[in-house]
Amino acid sequence: MVSLLASAIGFMPFFLFGCTGEIITEKSGHLNLGIPGIICAGGAGGCLAVSIYMNSINGATPNYILLILISIIGAFLLAGLLGSIYAFLTVSLKCNQNISGLALTTFGTGLTQFVMKNFVDINDISTASTLFKLNLPFANSLGWFGEIFLSHGILVYIATAIAIITAYVLNKTKIGLHLRAVGENPAAADAVGIKVDRYKYLAILIGSGIAGLAGCFFILDYIQGGYDSYYIMESLGWLSIALVIFTLWKPNFAIVGSIIFGALYILPNANIVASITTQTAIKKVIELIPYIVTILVLLFISISGSKKAQPPASLGVNYFREER
Amino acid sequence: MANNKTIHEPLLHIVKRDNISIAKKISIYAIAILVSLLLGGIICSIVSPRGNVGKFFTSLYEGCFGTKRKTWLFFQEFSLLLAVSMALIVSFKMKFWNLGANGQILMGGLASIACSYYLGGKINESLLIVLCVLSSMLAGAIWAVIPAICKALWNTNETLFTLMLNYIASGLVNLFIAIWVTGGSGILNPLAYGKLPEIYNKYLLIVLFGIIITIIITIYLRYTKHGYEISVVGDSPNTARYIGINVKKVIIRTLILSGIICGIVGLLLTSGMSNNISADKAGNRGFTAIMTTWLANCNPLFAIATCGLVVFITKGMEMVRPTFGMLDDTISNLVIGIVYFFIIACAFFVQYKIVFNAKTTAILNKIATPFIWVYDKIKLGVLFIIEKIKPIFNKIVKKENTEKEDK
Numbered sequence: 001m002v003s004l005l006a007s008a009i010g011f012m013p014f015f016l017f018g019c020t021g022e023i024i025t026e027k028s029g030h031l032n033l034g035i036p037g038i039i040c041a042g043g044a045g046g047c048l049a050v051s052i053y054m055n056s057i058n059g060a061t062p063n064y065i066l067l068i069l070i071s072i073i074g075a076f077l078l079a080g081l082l083g084s085i086y087a088f089l090t091v092s093l094k095c096n097q098n099i100s101g102l103a104l105t106t107f108g109t110g111l112t113q114f115v116m117k118n119f120v121d122i123n124d125i126s127t128a129s130t131l132f133k134l135n136l137p138f139a140n141s142l143g144w145f146g147e148i149f150l151s152h153g154i155l156v157y158i159a160t161a162i163a164i165i166t167a168y169v170l171n172k173t174k175i176g177l178h179l180r181a182v183g184e185n186p187a188a189a190d191a192v193g194i195k196v197d198r199y200k201y202l203a204i205l206i207g208s209g210i211a212g213l214a215g216c217f218f219i220l221d222y223i224q225g226g227y228d229s230y231y232i233m234e235s236l237g238w239l240s241i242a243l244v245i246f247t248l249w250k251p252n253f254a255i256v257g258s259i260i261f262g263a264l265y266i267l268p269n270a271n272i273v274a275s276i277t278t279q280t281a282i283k284k285v286i287e288l289i290p291y292i293v294t295i296l297v298l299l300f301i302s303i304s305g306s307k308k309a310q311p312p313a314s315l316g317v318n319y320f321r322e323e324r
Numbered sequence: 325m326a327n328n329k330t331i332h333e334p335l336l337h338i339v340k341r342d343n344i345s346i347a348k349k350i351s352i353y354a355i356a357i358l359v360s361l362l363l364g365g366i367i368c369s370i371v372s373p374r375g376n377v378g379k380f381f382t383s384l385y386e387g388c389f390g391t392k393r394k395t396w397l398f399f400q401e402f403s404l405l406l407a408v409s410m411a412l413i414v415s416f417k418m419k420f421w422n423l424g425a426n427g428q429i430l431m432g433g434l435a436s437i438a439c440s441y442y443l444g445g446k447i448n449e450s451l452l453i454v455l456c457v458l459s460s461m462l463a464g465a466i467w468a469v470i471p472a473i474c475k476a477l478w479n480t481n482e483t484l485f486t487l488m489l490n491y492i493a494s495g496l497v498n499l500f501i502a503i504w505v506t507g508g509s510g511i512l513n514p515l516a517y518g519k520l521p522e523i524y525n526k527y528l529l530i531v532l533f534g535i536i537i538t539i540i541i542t543i544y545l546r547y548t549k550h551g552y553e554i555s556v557v558g559d560s561p562n563t564a565r566y567i568g569i570n571v572k573k574v575i576i577r578t579l580i581l582s583g584i585i586c587g588i589v590g591l592l593l594t595s596g597m598s599n600n601i602s603a604d605k606a607g608n609r610g611f612t613a614i615m616t617t618w619l620a621n622c623n624p625l626f627a628i629a630t631c632g633l634v635v636f637i638t639k640g641m642e643m644v645r646p647t648f649g650m651l652d653d654t655i656s657n658l659v660i661g662i663v664y665f666f667i668i669a670c671a672f673f674v675q676y677k678i679v680f681n682a683k684t685t686a687i688l689n690k691i692a693t694p695f696i697w698v699y700d701k702i703k704l705g706v707l708f709i710i711e712k713i714k715p716i717f718n719k720i721v722k723k724e725n726t727e728k729e730d731k
Binding site: 031033085089093094095096098099100101103104105106107108109110111117118224235238239240242245280281283284285287288291292294295298299302303307311320322323 | 326338339371387421422423474478479480481483484485488491492495496498499502503532611614615618619654655656657658659660662664665668669671672675676
């Protein structure tokens with residue numbers, strides 16, 4: 001049980017980054033279905049940055065802090081670039097959000113493989129990923145507490161910090177209030193002088209950048225450099241959009257939700273299941289649980305009709321000032 | 325007037341167009357497609373030293389129509405995508421965002437293969453095929469009608485519901501493969517029974533299905549009461565309720581139709597081709613069809629054009645890759661993504677126009693003077709071509725207008 005929880009938290013950042021990024025985007029009233037593509041692109045950006053850094057130091061021992069910082073910036077930038085395409089299409093050109101997002105997913109997966117196969121050296125990635133996995137030296141001496149909470153790479157803590165900061169900014173600051181106003185009723189926000197387009201652009205860019213870190217985590221920390229991992233990332237990317245609904249658009253809940261989804265993802269291959277059964281069919285059934293849970297939550301939200309659990313009112317609707 | 329200095333006039337603003345001529349619309353789209361393909365060609369030539377932009381376009385063409393087999397394959401893929409687009413058009417026209425065509429296709433295929441697996445050899449072969457067809461239609465319909473019922477009863481968000489059902493469907497396929505294949509290879513061998521019969525060659529059956537379903541849906545949407553109800557529900561559910569249309573019934577009925585078509589596509593992809601199934605059998609056609617349907621503005625006739633274009637690029641890119649010496653299919657997704665972006669962005673230029681303020685206009689005019697001369701010459705050429713093809717489009721426009729007046 002301890003090892004299951006530990007590995008669930010170990011996989012949490014993937015869902016948490018993706019979910020937090022999508023929450024920020026959705027709070028501005030934009031449903032970004034391009035998140036799977038953006039996550040992939042983030043992975044490619046992180047690897048690209050690592051590769052460039054490793055080349056520049058030419059075989060010397062990489063600096064831990066510098067390496068982590070550079071890969072995070074790389075992931076953030078490439079994911080943000082894709083986010084800016086989406087933002088330009090939906091905010092400035094007012095194109096349909098679903099379609100722009102799906103096109104972005106196609107483009108993002110293509111771009112990822114393209115970058116990974118042409119510009120990234122696999123040896124650099126495996127060297128870098130050992131650093132990403134690095135945890136506190138005394139974690140193992142603290143028993144179960146150490147194993148569950150302290151035995152992870154740095155991205156786990158960064159993800160948690162980002163989710164908490166996002167929750168604080170959204171709920172306690174003026175910027176958060178403005179952003180929520182833009183997502184609920186852009187015309188009213190515009191009327192009181194909030195720069196609607198600027199908020200939307202920033203929310204989409206920052207949200208995409210944060211989501212991109214999920215890809216960075218997946219390639220550099222979790223599977224430590226698979227080239228053909230884009231398909232897994234894409235299908236898990238959809239789950240992180242689903243998680244946004246599961247957590248009712250609250251970054252705080254997202255931390256717990258990510259651990260639950262992480263556990264569900266880990267479960268088919270965990271020791272607990274292996275000790276009960278070895279049949280692959282059972283594993284396949286367990287793999288379905290996250291999707292079924294999401295559907296049940298969707299149904300629950302719509303049947304209960306609770307006001308607190310609703311998406312931002314103008315989600316999916318583009319704002320055109322001259323059309324009132 | 326003195327106050328004018330302090331007033332900040334924005335550089336440009338956006339105005340909604342009242343009306344746009346069909347010729348202008350088509351030229352906007354044509355320019356966008358050409359520019360995006362040109363961009364794709366340039367990217368490919370930069371990446372690979374073996375090719376150039378000219379070669380890019382010739383191998384695009386050769387990939388689709390280079391040999392007789394390739395031409396058949398092109399039309400087979402074209403028909404499949406067209407059929408899925410038709411399934412989506414009926415639901416998109418109702419503003420029901422069915423993103424679950426992938427799952428519906430897979431369930432159709434799974435049902436048909438399950439019939440062949442369990443009943444193959446035990447009952448008469450022709451009876452088995454009938455059972456396969458019926459079960460695939462039923463499975464596709466069930467997979468589409470679940471979100472439809474929830475939407476009708478509780479207004480559940482169908483975008484994410486159908487999206488999740490895609491992954492449950494592929495999970496179910498994996499589950500059944502795990503049950504059926506005991507060796508651990510994870511790949512189901514082609515089954516001996518329940519393969520659909522061939523007409524003339526192995527492609528024609530699928531092509532015929534694509535053509536027939538397109539004709540049926542076009543007629544269904546334009547000339548039947550059901551089709552009219554779909555468009556009213558899509559435009560305004562309140563109006564529909566007011567004039568006595570049972571909105572819930574229309575939603576459920578339409579999604580059953582949509583699911584049946586997807587189910588048959590699944591049947592064709594499994595029993596009609598290799599007679600086995602895998603989780604990626606749908607080949608992402610569900611998502612591709614979403615793009616084609618949207619770009620076609622939910623019009624069955626335009627969908628023929630958009631499906632043709634997308635299949636042309638995908639099939640063509642299969643030829644571009646070896647010509648340019650690229651082994652993997654990464655580059656095709658990249659190029660298709662670029663084309664999508666350009667066509668999506670077109671919707672803006674069709675619906676809105678940009679108006680610059682006086683100051684910017686003056687500066688722009690100065691910059692533009694040499695270009696205007698070139699532009700005029702090109703415009704004369706384009707106008708000449710448009711004059712030639714105008715009669716063809718007038719026919720389509722007339723049909724559209726009469727339909728609008730009917731409403």
